Amino acid sequence: MITAYLVGIPAYYEGEDIEIRYSIYRDEELICKKSIYQDYIKPAAVGIKAYIALIEEFQKIDGDEFTVIINDPALNELIRGTSTTKNGAVLKALSQMKRKVDRFNKKLTVIDVSNHYEDIIKWDEELK
Numbered sequence: 001m002i003t004a005y006l007v008g009i010p011a012y013y014e015g016e017d018i019e020i021r022y023s024i025y026r027d028e029e030l031i032c033k034k035s036i037y038q039d040y041i042k043p044a045a046v047g048i049k050a051y052i053a054l055i056e057e058f059q060k061i062d063g064d065e066f067t068v069i070i071n072d073p074a075l076n077e078l079i080r081g082t083s084t085t086k087n088g089a090v091l092k093a094l095s096q097m098k099r100k101v102d103r104f105n106k107k108l109t110v111i112d113v114s115n116h117y118e119d120i121i122k123w124d125e126e127l128k
Helices: 043-058 073-080 088-103 117-126
Strands: 002-009 018-026 029-038 065-070 107-112
Touching: 002 043, 018 043, 029 043, 043 065, 043 073, 043 088, 065 117, 073 088, 073 107
Parallel strands: 002 065, 065 107
Antiparallel strands: 002 018, 018 029
């Protein structure tokens, strides 16, 4: 089983790069830890871009079950399809994300730890 911890860090000033961090584990063994920078996008869409980047990394890894651990309730709503946003940048990024997920033919589970203090601490430690 593959487990990944994910965060997208927005830049609040236009022209600055966003940061995407993730750590990927195979059965408790670290196989990949990256911090990448991408061009500025609106802060509301950063989580989606981070999720897309992680799925692209998952495509390089053998495995059947993938779990993504996030601390972002808004991203969780977008992934599950329960968000009612009308933000154009978010909707555009969301359509890109759906295409990536549809092409990724493996079991993908997302866990939002934002309501569990102990899990937030572990999530934060994994992304430092």
